[in-house]
Amino acid sequence: xxxxxxxxxxxxxxxxxxxxxxxxxxxxxxxxxxxxxxxxxxxxxxxxxxxxxxxxxxxxxxxxxxxxxxxxxxxxxxxxxxxxxxxxxxxxxxxxxxxxxxxxxxxxxxxxxxxxxxxxxxxxxxxxxxxxxxxxxxxxxxxxxxxxxxxxxxxxxxxxxxxxxxxxxxxxxxxxxxxxxxxxxxxxxxxxxxxxxxxxxxxxxxxxxxxxxxxxxxxxxxxxxxxxxxxxxxx
Amino acid sequence: xxxxxxxxxxxxxxxxxxxxxxxxxxxxxxxxx
Numbered sequence: 351x352x353x354x355x356x357x358x359x360x361x362x363x364x365x366x367x368x369x370x371x372x373x374x375x376x377x378x379x380x381x382x383x384x385x386x387x388x389x390x391x392x393x394x395x396x397x398x399x400x401x402x403x404x405x406x407x408x409x410x411x412x413x414x415x416x417x418x419x420x421x422x423x424x425x426x427x428x429x430x431x432x433x434x435x436x437x438x439x440x441x442x443x444x445x446x447x448x449x450x451x452x453x454x455x456x457x458x459x460x461x462x463x464x465x466x467x468x469x470x471x472x473x474x475x476x477x478x479x480x481x482x483x484x485x486x487x488x489x490x491x492x493x494x495x496x497x498x499x500x501x502x503x504x505x506x507x508x509x510x511x512x513x514x515x516x517x518x519x520x521x522x523x524x525x526x527x528x529x530x531x532x533x534x535x536x537x538x539x540x541x542x543x544x545x546x547x548x549x550x551x552x553x554x555x556x557x558x559x560x561x562x563x564x565x566x567x568x569x570x571x572x573x574x575x576x577x578x579x580x581x582x583x584x585x
Numbered sequence: 586x587x588x589x590x591x592x593x594x595x596x597x598x599x600x601x602x603x604x605x606x607x608x609x610x611x612x613x614x615x616x617x618x
Contacts, residue, residue: 386593398586398588400589401592404592404596408596450599451595451600454595455592455595458591458595459592462588462589562600562604562607565604565607568616569607569611569616572610572611572615572616573614576614
């Protein structure tokens with residue numbers, strides 16, 4: 351998106367940052383792929399354990415998307431600036447993509463290690479609930495009447511939805527480790543040689559998330575301008 | 586091995602497809618122009 355005087359600060363930031371971030375992302379993806387290939391084979395699970403380097407980073411991307419949805423919604427309510435509503439909407443969509451991929455890679459890993467695709471375990475159940483909540487947000491934005499009323503309702507909904515993220519993260523501890531899902535990864539809990547690919551997975555997925563978020567935000571802005579031009583009877 | 590390839594393969598295809606669709610719409614709507 352080209353820069354012009356009518357752009358808000360957020361729009362200018364997206365326009366200036368997205369392209370260089372894309373080049374950084376390409377470099378990071380190359381290092382990430384190298385680190386995953388070079389990572390040691392786990393003695394217990396075998397090669398399938400390498401799903402560790404993609405599944406949790408996708409989860410963190412989903413969390414980030416939903417947190418940004420809440421932040422964008424809160425700033426929209428506070429400042430009544432429409433660009434932050436567009437930002438919240440973009441963050442929700444990118445978060446849903448990451449959450450969906452987490453919901454796909456998790457069961458694949460479960461099938462390979464537990465022998466079944468799904469278990470109604472606390473972590474998996476709360477994750478499914480989180481996914482449904484943000485799918486509902488997307489449906490609201492797609493089929494709602496639009497305008498300030500829908501944006502305000504979506505902002506409140508997005509802020510309340512964020513409350514589920516700490517529950518999702520700490521549900522294993524809350525249920526006193528009775529979950530079939532492994533514990534949250536802590537410093538030093540990975541085996542030798544597994545730290546680098548795990549960190550690279552996080553950095554690469556965070557960067558991919560940020561790049562997609564900026565691009566999705568720009569698309570949302572362009573859609574709005576096109577709609578305004580049509581309303582005015584222009585091209 | 587097939588589970589591993591499925592996990593990374595689906596992730597790559599979905600993210601690339603999503604990025605491609607956004608870039609296409611961005612161009613169609615006159616972005617970067």
